[in-house]
Amino acid sequence: MNERDTLKINKQNHLEIGGVDCVFLAKKYGTPLYVYDKAYIENVCDAYQKTLNVEYGLGKISFASKSFCCKDILRTIKSKDLGVDVVSIGELKTALAVNFSPENIIFHGNNKSYKDLEFAIQNKVGLIVVDAYSELDDVNEIANRIGVIQNLLIRVNPGVEAHTHHYIQTANPDSKFGFSIGIEAINVIKKALDLKGLSLKGLHCHIGSQIFEEKSFEIATEKMIDFYALINNQLGVDFDILDLGGGFGIYYYDGDKKMNLSSYQNFIKKITTTLKNKIEQVKIKKPYLILEPGRSIVGEAGITLYTAGRIKEIKDLKNYIAIDGGMFENPRFALYQAKYSVVAAERMNNPATKTYTIAGKCCESGDIIAENVSLPEIKEGEILAVLSTGAYNYSMASNYNRNLVPAVVMVKDGLDYLAVKGQTYEDLLKNDL
Numbered sequence: 267m268n269e270r271d272t273l274k275i276n277k278q279n280h281l282e283i284g285g286v287d288c289v290f291l292a293k294k295y296g297t298p299l300y301v302y303d304k305a306y307i308e309n310v311c312d313a314y315q316k317t318l319n320v321e322y323g324l325g326k327i328s329f330a331s332k333s334f335c336c337k338d339i340l341r342t343i344k345s346k347d348l349g350v351d352v353v354s355i356g357e358l359k360t361a362l363a364v365n366f367s368p369e370n371i372i373f374h375g376n377n378k379s380y381k382d383l384e385f386a387i388q389n390k391v392g393l394i395v396v397d398a399y400s401e402l403d404d405v406n407e408i409a410n411r412i413g414v415i416q417n418l419l420i421r422v423n424p425g426v427e428a429h430t431h432h433y434i435q436t437a438n439p440d441s442k443f444g445f446s447i448g449i450e451a452i453n454v455i456k457k458a459l460d461l462k463g464l465s466l467k468g469l470h471c472h473i474g475s476q477i478f479e480e481k482s483f484e485i486a487t488e489k490m491i492d493f494y495a496l497i498n499n500q501l502g503v504d505f506d507i508l509d510l511g512g513g514f515g516i517y518y519y520d521g522d523k524k525m526n527l528s529s530y531q532n533f534i535k536k537i538t539t540t541l542k543n544k545i546e547q548v549k550i551k552k553p554y555l556i557l558e559p560g561r562s563i564v565g566e567a568g569i570t571l572y573t574a575g576r577i578k579e580i581k582d583l584k585n586y587i588a589i590d591g592g593m594f595e596n597p598r599f600a601l602y603q604a605k606y607s608v609v610a611a612e613r614m615n616n617p618a619t620k621t622y623t624i625a626g627k628c629c630e631s632g633d634i635i636a637e638n639v640s641l642p643e644i645k646e647g648e649i650l651a652v653l654s655t656g657a658y659n660y661s662m663a664s665n666y667n668r669n670l671v672p673a674v675v676m677v678k679d680g681l682d683y684l685a686v687k688g689q690t691y692e693d694l695l696k697n698d699l
């Protein structure tokens with residue numbers, strides 16, 4: 267466990283988050299339950315934005331809301347004066363619902379429809395990140411019709427393929443996202459510069475997610491600035507903005523690097539130092555820098571509480587604990603073989619004596635939350651916690667097997683409140699005709 271002031275073991279030998287006992291939370295709200303440490307989120311936001319201000323002086327952190335999107339988190343993000351990036355009308359409407367300033371909203375997506383773009387432009391989103399050639403015509407037509415000039419970025423693929431624990435540079439990137447840096451990107455930039463309804467402010471890239479190697483970000487930064495210099499030489503354009511996306515890694519289990527505020531500040535420092543040096547070297551105008559972390563703001567802030575259900579011991583093979591959740595509220599093992607730390611929230615310091623696989627309740631063998639976790643002998647009915655579930659769990663939840671998406675609770679300074687109600691069976695059936 268990556269312990270901190272707001273995630274620790276209390277005197278009762280229970281897991282405590284944000285000053286609140288997890289066993290108390292499980293009893294009060296029921297399980298499964300998503301719980302978020304609000305102070306952690308606020309601290310990471312502050313650390314990111316302050317470091318960017320101090321180290322570079324010109325830019326904004328824009329929270330990638332796909333990692334966790336609901337009104338409450340966007341209120342917090344707004345209160346920290348961060349921007350937000352959205353990838354759908356649903357995320358955009360959530361931001362607008364908490365009166366997020368539209369100019370601080372960035373709209374992404376590789377297949378935004380005409381209607382999506384129309385809604386975004388009508389609602390005055392600050393930047394649209396274009397990721398398709400024909401999207402430019404749609405934005406131009408809508409902007410001309412409404413009588414506005416829409417600010418844009420174009421998403422490029424710098425050919426830096428970043429994986430957890432290593433990075434490689436690819437000569438022929440085959441991603442569905444972005445225009446390859448080079449002639450493909452130059453053509454779309456030229457087209458954008460010709461259209462009257464839009465103003466091209468710069469380029470965007472995002473090299474991947476759950477990345478620990480600073481080097482990957484440094485290479486991407488250098489490639490982008492080299493490309494800015496090339497565009498400047500060839501087309502005489504000085505871009506105002508550079509958006510380098512998100513992707514900073516978080517601690518899930520003991521195979522990951524333990525992250526803390528200074529590790530995240532370090533990411534920003536490495537990027538801004540590379541950026542400043544490169545700008546100096548190629549002599550281009552200093553662009554406004556946007557970074558779009560999602561996972562690292564909310565991931566370690568969140569935990570999920572479960573009640574242990576049926577326990578199945580298959581002699582000499584496997585011990586299963588079935589929990590009252592599963593892939594419907596955390597599909598990350600099923601999708602990415604993701605690894606998590608699991609703790610016995612009611613007896614944190616008891617020695618681990620058994621190895622368990624934590625299985626969900628869905629009718630599918632792949633419905634696993636974590637494999638080979640060491641725990642004390644678990645009894646039915648006791649509370650378990652899976653850590654670092656704050657990113658891409660709630661946001662990827664589904665109703666598979668007609669299970670209900672759990673509630674979201676926020677904790678801070680010993681107080682808890684409901685941020686999102688758990689779904690009810692009425693919610694589930696209300697659209698069925």
Ligand code: LLP
Pocket residue numbers: 330333351374472474475476511512513514558559560561562598602657658
């Ligand atoms: N910006 C763009 C354009 C992105 O595509 C993403 C993530 C981010 C920012 C935020 O990246 P982060 O800081 O969260 O790594 N469902 C997967 C993660 C998909 C990430 C997609 N894009 C998971 O559960 O691991």
